[in-house]
Amino acid sequence: MPRRPSSDAPGPGLLSIGALATATGIPAQTLRTWERRYGALEATRKPSGHRLYPVSLVTRLRKVVTLLERGHRPGEVLMLTSSELDPLLALAPEGATESARANRTAPAGLAPGDSGVDELMRAAQQLDRASLLALLRERWTRLGPLEFLEECAGRLMIEIGAAWRAGSFEIRHEHFATACLAGFLREVREPFDRQARGALVITAMLPGDIHEGGVLMSSVLLAVRGCRVLNLGTDIPIEQLAAAARERSADAVALSVSSAVAPRRAASGVTKLRALLPRSTALWVGGGGAPKPSRGVRCFATLADWDRMLAAMA
Ligand code: B12
Structure with a gap:
């Protein structure tokens, strides 16, 4: 029975x-x-x-x-x-999922944590959009958001700057790669934006600064960390930025300052912004041209440093 x-x-x-x-x-x-x-x-x-x-x-x-x-x-x-x-x-095709599962296997010729920037540079030089996007996607899946931003996207832009200075890249290669990366960063951020329930953070760059890599990368990291991101983009008048922070009662402004901004302009821009922002709005600053920390301003040398603070906040 x-x-x-x-x-x-x-x-x-x-x-x-x-x-x-x-x-x-x-x-x-x-x-x-x-x-x-x-x-x-x-x-x-x-x-x-x-x-x-x-x-x-x-x-x-x-x-x-x-x-x-x-x-x-x-x-x-x-x-x-x-x-x-x-x-x-x-965010990634099933094939990429399988490769991630198989111990984050890197493509042939790459060590597991290798961002393989040379390959990306080749695709950029050949103006090969499909390959460049596929390579970015493979790295995003394999490296994870933070490592991707620092070791792949950030390094790619730095290499492009170096190649342009050396004369092996021309404006068309730089514009093409910048546009592909910008589109990719917007796309991977989108699903996180839809789920975000955390602090409201405005991302922006100083007036005259048109290097959008930093603001896009910092926006992705914030979204991954569950923050609600309001990206005001590049070249924004400081009064407009402060007005947006007041209107939306932003918890923080994350300012990206590229290395093309002269140190004095970066420092005075940050000081002015701090003075116009409500006290309750934190000001976080990063990027190659970020000035030294000052009263009420927290500066971060790397995305990883910032990520540790965001993780502690979450
Ligand atoms: C793409 C590019 C352009 C494009 C920008 C197009 C676009 N849509 O973005 C174009 C062609 C328009 C351009 C123009 C110029 N550029 Co330019 N450009 C670059 C390049 C190749 C990449 C910029 C980039 O995205 N960098 C990657 C970013 C993301 O790096 P990053 O700011 O250090 O950010 C990292 C961290 O700091 C952190 N981070 C960034 N933001 C934030 C924010 C927070 C809160 C935190 C915590 C962290 C963080 O994350 C990133 C990844 O780790 C750089 C090369 C380079 N080395 O950066 C030159 C570079 C910045 N440009 C430079 C120059 C000189 C110019 C021009 C003046 C050239 C000219 N004579 O016209 C103009 C200035 C335009 C302007 N008004 O600002 C120089 C600046 C050198 C200097 N110190 O003066 C560089 C370094 C090139 C070089 N080696 O000569 N540029």
């Missing part, structure tokens, strides 16, 4: 923590930690106190695993519903 299930057996559509761990490949200890730290997993309890999870959680957690492999952090993705995770998954 078949044994009647005990009252402590999981009911239909419910999984024990062991079964959930097996189905998702996530160790039970990690599941418990996520529940404690993020309150993210909807467990009910058996009379014995053991956890029971809905089967539908398997699909959501498999998506979470894929996103963690692509460089997202648990705090960014664990609170999202299954359908909210989809736009993030859509």
Whole structure:
């Protein structure tokens, strides 16, 4: 005679923590930690106190695993519903997902953390848009947002500047690469923007500064960190920037100052902006031409330094 299930057996559509761990490949200890730290997993309890999870959680957690492999952090993705995770998954084709899963395998000839900027430079020189975008996407998927911004996008722009000075790149190559990268950065930011519920941060560059790389990169990092980003772009009058911060009661302004801005102009622009901003609005400054920190102004040497502060805030 078949044994009647005990009252402590999981009911239909419910999984024990062991079964959930097996189905998702996530160790039970990690599941418990996520529940404690993020309150993210909807467990009910058996009379014995053991956890029971809905089967539908398997699909959501498999998506979470894929996103963690692509460089997202648990705090960014664990609170999202299954359908909210989809736009993030859509950032890379399935082939790229598989390669990320296979221990973040780099393409032939590249070490796992290598940003492979030479290849990007070749595509830029050949004005080959499809290749350049595919290479950027591969690096975004494999390196994750922060490393991509610093080691790939940032380095690419620096290399382009050097090649232009050396005469191997001309204006058309620079404009082409800048436009491709700008489009790519806007595209990868979009799904994060749609999910963002955090601090409202205005991103912008000083009047006369038209180098948009910094403002686009800092906007991506903010969005990845869950901030609501209002990008006012390049070359914005300081009064206009301050007015936007007042009207929207912005939590912070993140100013990107490129190295083309003379040090004195950078310092006076930042001082003027600080004076016009409400006290409650923080001012964060970065970029190759950022001045020294001053009263009420926090300056960051790298995106990684800034990211640590954003992570602590989140
Ligand atoms: C693309 C480019 C242009 C394009 C810009 C087009 C566009 N739509 O963006 C064009 C051709 C228009 C251009 C014009 C000029 N340019 Co230009 N340009 C560049 C180039 C190649 C890339 C700029 C870039 O995106 N850099 C990458 C950025 C993102 O680097 P970054 O600012 O250091 O930012 C990093 C971090 O600091 C951080 N970060 C950035 N923002 C923020 C913000 C926060 C809050 C935080 C925390 C961190 C952070 O993130 C980034 C990644 O790590 C650079 C080369 C270079 N080395 O940067 C030259 C460069 C900046 N340009 C330069 C010059 C001289 C000019 C011109 C004056 C040339 C001319 N004679 O006309 C004009 C000036 C235009 C103007 N009014 O501003 C020089 C500046 C040198 C100097 N110190 O004077 C450079 C360095 C080239 C060179 N080596 O000579 N340029």
